Amino acid sequence: MRLIQQFLIVTFVSVWLIVTYIVFWRPDTSGRQHGAEDPLYADFLEKLNLLEKSVDRQSDAYQRLVAKLLVLLESRVDHGQSQPPATAGATEAVREIPLEAPDDSPPFSGPTIPVIVFACNRVSISNCLDNLIQYRPNKKQFPIIVSQDCDDEPTRKVIHSYKEQVSLISQPDQSDIVVPPKDKKFKGYYKIARHYGWALNTVFSRGYDFVIIVEDDLNVAPDFYEYFLATYPLLRNDSSLWCVSAWNDNGKEGLIDESAAQLLYRTDFFPGLGWMLSKELWAELSVKWPKAFWDDWIRHPEQRKERSCIRPEISRTRTFGKIGVSNGLFFEKHLKYIKLSENFVPFSKMNLTNLLKSNYDETFLKHVYECPVVTFEELRRRMVMTKDPVRIQYNTKDQYKKVTKMLGLMDDFKSGVPRTGYHGIVSFFYNNQRVYLAPNINWKGYDLSWS
Secondary structure, three states, X not given: OHHHHHHHHHHHXXXXXXXXXXXXXXXXXXXXXXXXXXXXXXHHHHHHHHHHHHHHHHHHHHHHHHHHHHHHHHHXXXXXXXXXXXXXXXXXXXXXXXXXXXXXXXXXXXXXXXXXXXXXOOOOHHHHHHHHHHHOOOOOOOXXXXXEOOOOHHHHHHHHOOHHHOEEEEOOOOOOOOOOHHHHHHHHHHHHHHHHHHHHHHHHOOOOOEEEEEEOOEEEOOOHHHXXXXXXXXXXXXXXXXXXXXXXXXXXXXXXXXXXXXXXXXXXXXXXXXXXEEHHHHHHHHOOOOOOOHHHHOOOHHHHOOOEEEEEOOEOEEEOOOOOOOOOOOOOOOHHHEOEOOOOOOHHHOOXXXXXHHHHHHHHHHHHHHOOEOOHHHHHOOOOOXXXXXXXXXXXXXXXXXXXXXXXXXXOEEOOEEOOOEOOEEEEEEOOEEEEEEOOOOOOOOOHHHO
16 A cells, blocks of 8 residues: 555656646747757757656556556455565465454453464364354454465355454465376375465564464364463473474373373474464474475474474364365274363463473483383283383384284374374373383484384
8 A cells, every 4th residue: 555655646746747847837849939040949948858758658657557556456455355464485465354353352461372274175164263263262362364275265255254253364376286296196285285384474474473273174172272372481492392282193082081181291293283383493494395295294303303392181172174185094093083172271370391301301201111011911901900100111113003003092103203202102091091102211212214
């Protein structure tokens, strides 16, 4: 808008000068006053005519440019859109629908942490947004920004129906993506990576220090916001952390302690599925953001750099997205059984400094390796004589996978790291008893060949 105003002013001034010059100042070119044969006067008139033509051409150019800008402005107003923020790598202007209305939210202390909801063509995004709005304590502190790819109109209409409760940004680059022949069936993952890169650039460019990432097929727990609000100081102050996740990959009923909703862990495995990151981390990752499979890429040692995430005993998110790019991978077998926490835990009133690396490593590792060693068969047959935590030891990849399959845990590795693992240790509940599946105490680190 400021640019349009500047051009209008320049155009007005230019036209005003031309009119003033012609009406009041331009000399009589007929030569009646000064004599047409005067060479100095003739030279003066020639230069003056050239100047007049130049001003006329410039004025016409300004008018054409202003006309184009006005058409663009009218088009944006007709679609309910406002001027977009600057973004890196966008192929055209960001199409944004600001749905924010005057906010009557109470004052708050602490950071403003936007929630980015990644959307495409699921009209069931309403399930996700309903949860997010229902449990949101303050919409100024936790603005919900839906970032939509795909240009799916039915999904856009659903998002519009939430009016001032959310804002919508639309991924402008809808061009096709050329992928290697071997990845033809994975084109969706290329589009997802492109969308993530654009949206995170866009939102972080607005000056936020942290964002929470949610996908459109997630439900959230009543204390979802409380969880992130309480853990953000850990992420801010502990350089050995690079994310906080609301997800437990092994959070199925029967494998978690449902009486310990307040229990949190460190994990070397990037969980995703509702997670918070800082602008510093995005600045580090964005310059080398991959073209596809960003979640596996982010788990590589070159990106993780031995950093960890915080994750809960009981998940604060649960996916209902059976249909999607991954074609329901793991959903029927595993994901649909993840337990979503139902109670509110006042995390912000708790002392969570035990999760700082300097505190956690000393207490957690000591505790695990003091636990008595048992076998899976002893555990399964209820032959263990204590109800205190116990440990099952593994030394090889095959041993690990055999035990996890019998226990119902996820048995895969990413870059050598088992799901939920910390220093190779996987914590879970079995027959109402805490169990640690752990490597030898002399563990030397993750083996990439285990992937």
